[in-house]
Amino acid sequence: MVYVLNKNGRPLMPTKRRGKARRLLKDGVAKAAKLEPSAIQLLYDSAEHAQPINLGVDAGSKTIGISAAAEKEELYCAEAKLRTGNSRFAFDEKSLQECEAQ
Secondary structure (H helix, E strand, C coil): CEEEECCCCCECCCECCHHHHHHHHHHCCEEEEECCCCEEEECCCCCCCCCCCEEEEEECCCEEEEEEECCCCEEEEEEEECCCCCCCCCCCHHHHHHHHHC
């Protein structure tokens, strides 16, 4: 997926057509804005049309899922695993008692 910015740097809809993005760069009508994630910036005026995007968040007890989807396709998805169990940063009873005494 290649993210697309307009001439003013505002985001447009991303494209999956890497060949089209490569041709725009080669023809000099776009420049590379970022390498990771891949993003190009158009050097000509373009329409500001953007599709509505729905954001979904599923907060579970062990993982959190995030998804951004347009009407017909999923644009982005990620999953974050939460730390579970005894954390080395957790307070033990002795340190809590010391805090209460002060």
